[in-house]
Amino acid sequence: NAGVTQTPKFQVLKTGQSMTLQCAQDMNHNSMYWYRQDPGMGLRLIYYSASEGTTDKGEVPNGYNVSRLNKREFSLRLESAAPSQTSVYFCASSERGQLNSPLHFGNGTRLTVT
């Protein structure tokens, strides 16, 4: 049982390059999330998908787009990377919402933008 799988684990981009972070969960969860983690800032929600076919902005959505491809997969795209997007990105899923059921996290993607 893999849980939440994120790829890649590490990535270095130059300013202006684009990339997509992939996330898949095998727990049949309805809700999926993308967070970024920066030192001293905790985790901040970028985008979320409450259910298949829906996506919504979180706290820090600027510079990102998402796609809920199906119930299992939720990708995060950086169209034109900036140094301010250097961070560790976590995908998470839950059965129903952020509060009523536990969040299950992937192991993260460490992204550096030079």
Added chain:
Amino acid sequence: AQSVTQPDIHITVSEGASLELRCNYSYGATPYLFWYVQSPGQGLQLLLKYFSGDTLVQGIKGFEAEFKRSQSSFNLRKPSVHWSDAAEYFCAVGVRRKLIFGQGTELSVKP
């Protein structure tokens, strides 16, 4: 605006000693309260949560937390720390179906 404060950025305790990690929140009503733990190189894992009822809640790995409304606090405790408890701990507050995380407290355990 709602907020979560973890006053201690880094704490070091000796193995076998007791532990208390502090968490304060700012919100008008009683929020949903959570503690998550992040081991090095991994994602977060839920330790425990408080929604209502008994203000002392038990979690996994021997952790407990107490909700104190008068102090707007939800401190995490463990009576005897093990070396494997070294990790970063995040308090989180649920408000209007959204989760707000604190800045985190890094716990080091010395032999």
